[in-house]
Amino acid sequence: MKTIGELIKIPINKGRKCSECGREYVPKEYKNIGIVYVPGCTCLKKKQIQEEKRKQRIYNYALLKQRLKDADFPYDTLGKRLKTRTCENIETAKEYIEKFKPRTRQGLYFVGPVGNAKTTLAVCIGKELIRKGYRVKFIVFSQAIRLLQSTYGNKNQLDFMEQVKELAKYDLLIFDDFGREAYKDRTLTDVADFVNYLYTNMNNIIITSNPEMVEKIKQIPDFNAMFDRFFQMTKRKNFLKTSYRRCSE
Ligand SMILES: [Zn+2]
Incomplete structure (x- = not known):
């Protein structure tokens, strides 16, 4: 043949x-x-590799932009990066980013007076982790509760547990201003269910709070069990300076 x-x-x-x-x-x-x-040369192969790298760069950039948008960081932290920070606990932040692994229940609990050092540092950690490829969500804790409770009405398509799982998908959840929320009606059990799920799911969380707020919610009856669980998931770090805005920026 x-x-x-x-x-x-x-x-x-x-x-x-x-x-x-x-x-x-x-x-x-x-x-x-x-x-x-x-071809007796490697031109086409080189061109192909370059083209693939270019596409990958565009894809990575788009993904980064998307994830930064999805994280929902506060407007006044736009453009802020860890490398330009000089605030307290900066070494803790660097170490946290360095050793970060999703689903290890490794979290931080930033406590300090009003001023944006805690929040900005938490956001900076979130941004660096997004750059490392992780998914991060920033949410004021009272808003997280409102989001979960919106599942009781018909504005939210998800049911309560579906919404909990949707939040738990993030590699890092940043709960800002914990303790400012009002605990009435079913809020206490809703938060307990939410925190229990995050605990069992081995989620990583960063919480920011003011000391007075922590003292206030500690007074709520039946709150301690839930409170303990939350703080089993985090290492407490204190911010002692009175106002970050005044002393640093
Ligand atoms: Zn050639």
């Missing part, structure tokens, strides 16, 4: 030149096909 090459007679690609460097294709013998002229 004759090979395809013998049937066609003229070898495939004979006389072709590389469109990049102009070098003529070189003959190569293939079993069952015969002679085929192929």
Whole structure:
């Protein structure tokens, strides 16, 4: 039986030149096909690799933009990065980013007076982790409760547990201003259910809070069990300076 090459007679690609460097294709013998002229240079391969890298860069950039948007960081922290910070607990933040692993129940609990040092530092940690490829969500704790409770009405398509699971999908959840929320009606059990799920699911969380708020919610009857669980998931770090805005920026 004759090979395809013998049937066609003229070898495939004979006389072709590389469109990049102009070098003529070189003959190569293939079993069952015969002679085929192929590039004798690596131009096309290099071009292909470059093109793939370019696409990857565009994809990564779009993904980064998307994830930063999805994280929902407060407007006044736009453009802020960890490398320009000089606030307290900066070493803790760096170490946390360095050792971060999703689903390890490793969290931080930033306590300090009003001023945006705690929140900004938490946001900066979130941003660096997004850059490392993780998914992060920033949410004021009272808003998280409102979001969960919106599942009782018809504005939210999800039911309560579905919404809890939706939040628990993030590699890091930042709960800002914990303790400012009002605990009435079913809020206490809702928060307990939420925190229990995050605990069992091994979620990583960062909480920011003011000391007065912590004292206030500690007074709520039946709150302690839930409170303990929350703080089993975090390491407490104190911010002692009175106002970050005044002393640093
Ligand atoms: Zn070439």
